[in-house]
Amino acid sequence: MKDTCAVVLAAGKGTRMKSKKPKVLAEILFQPMLGYVLETCRQAEVEKVCVVTGFEAEQVEAYLSTWEHMPAETVLQAEQRGTGHAVMMAREFLQENIGTDVLVLYGDTPYLSAEVIEAAYLQHKRQNNAVTVVTALLQDPTGYGRIIRDGDAIAKIVEQRDATEKEQAVKEINSGVYWFNTAHLLEMLSLLQPNNAQGEYYLTDTIGLTIAAGKRVGGYCAENSDIILGANSRKDLYELNEKMRMSIIYRHMENGVTFASTDGVMISPDAQIGADTVILGGTIIKDHVVIGEDCVIGPNSLIQKSTVGDRVKLNAVQCYQSRIHSDVDIGPFVHIRPNSEIKSFVHIGDFVEVKNSTIGEGTGISHLTYVGDSDVGKNVNFGCGVVTVNYDGVHKHRCRIEDEAFIGCNTNLVAPVRVGKSAYTAAGSTITKDVPDYALAIARSRQEEKPGFAAKKLAGRKKKV
Known part of the structure; x- marks a missing residue:
């Protein structure tokens, strides 16, 4: 793919979407459709990309x-006057890359693959085409421009409204993806005229102009017709999401991943999941996630930008930008916030939040606890209701809890503070000073009793009644 560039058409509003966002930013499995197109160009090793923006360009x-x-350059199509007009906006980019071949494609075609782009390009070069059109075969080609061939070359592209009955029976259609010789494209753009009722410049008109100039137009027919799929409405977008969602799930099944139920399961295309892992219902695995083997993920868990080791159980857990080592058991109702590291054999129980902290091997945090901005050693035990008080209203501070410490129920650790090796804190303590190794820290007022207090209070209530 040396000496190639691409122009991505991304100016459309997508009126039927009824959105404040451009159509190309509508998401399929957590990523805008434009992102899929750019990733396809990257995988195909297209060297330079120019994106034509328009509606809500910023x-x-x-x-x-x-x-x-x-990186991608951008040019603005301030007034949308057709696909040919959109490519005209990239004229300067094309002139800078005049010795190359240029791929022209739409920014809302998430199913277009690098393999199709590469194969079409190889045919483009092998046949010495001025233009190569990527085509597809549809059982029902209604609404698409028909490809009329002359041997292995394209004689013309006919829009349905202009096609004869015989031409309408043709099932090969124009996908809207093209390889052009860049110099030739610039020449054809200068010849385009808005000779239509809409007064627009159509890119498809360059095909007729090329043939009239006596130059060859080839057609690469993709095996998978899904390459043409796009979204013009919310219903289309839902159907694309569902189609891609299930195709990703089936791919992981083929790689040895078990799905007890696919209800509510959504997995980003770039997620990696090891063999014999079980994904339960309601689980959402977003971008940049790697999960090891023999795990049980879910139900109702969400993971993003995180690494999970082998034999991990995550039950109703949300985990962001963190690392969970092997043999860890977490949940239910646990929030692992960014920059956390949970080391092997840790147990974290219900209603626990961990943020920007390292939790050492074998540590137990059973329930109702907040561990923030802390460095926790091995085999530490957290009682119920422990809080690391890490924020003084201006700055964040860290706690350090050494190996085998025991943090009693309802302890407040007011950072910065250190709890030493094998040290204890008594239940209900607010710790504001470092606790030495092997010491017991008690920071609470002594209990007092007031005899007869309850009887007097209850007597007062009875009089009011």
């Missing part, structure tokens, strides 16, 4: 600024 540009994998 939103598209903001998304592109977060795209880490390959």
Whole structure:
């Protein structure tokens, strides 16, 4: 794919979406459709990309600024006057890459694959085509432009409204994806005219102009017709989501992952899951997640940008930007917040939150506890209701809890503070000073009794009644 570039058409509003966002930013499995198209270009090793923006262009540009994998230039189509007009906006980009071949495609085609792009490009070069059109075969081609061939070349593309009865019977259709010789495309763009009722410049008109100029137009027919799928409405978007959701689940099944139920299960395309792991209902696995073997994930768990080891159980857990080592048992109703590391053989029970902390091997945090900004050693025991008090209203501070410490129920550890090796804190203590190794820290007032207090109070209530 050396000496290639791409122009991605992403200016459309998507009126039927009824959204404040451009259509290309509508999401399928947690990623905008434009992201799928850019990832396809990256996988195909297209060297440079220009995105034509239009409706709410700043939103598209903001998304592109977060795209880490390959830089993309942008140009603005301030007035939408057709696909040919959109490509005209990239004229300067094309002139800078005049010695290349350019891929032109839409930003809302998430099912287009790198394999199709590469195969079409190889045919484009082998046949010495001026243009190569990516096509597909549909059982019902209604609404699509028909590909009329002359041998292995394309003689013309006929829109349905202009097709004869014989031409309408043709099942090969135009996908809207093209490889052009860049210099040739620039020449054809200069010849385009808005000779239609809408007064628009159509990119498809370059095909007729190319043939009239005596140059060859080829057609690469993709085996999978899904490459044409896009979304023009919320219903279309739902159907694309569902189709991709199930295709990803089936792929993981083939790799040895068990799904007890697929209800509510959503998995990002880039997720990696090891063999013999079980995914239970309601589980959402978002981007940049790696899960090991023999795990049980769910029900009702959400994981994002995290790594999970082998033999881990996550029951009703939300985990973000963290690492969970092997042989860990967490849940239910646990929140693992970013920058946390949960080491092997840790048990975390119900209603626990861990944030920006390291939890050492074999530690137990059974219930109703907050561990934030803390470094916790091995085999530490947390009683119920422990809180690391890590924020003084201005700054965050860290707690350090050494190996085999015992933190009593309802202990407040006011950071910065250290609890030493094998040290104890008494239940109900508020610890504000370091606790030495092997010591017991008691920080609570002495219990007092007031004889007869309850009897007097109850007597007062009876008089009121």
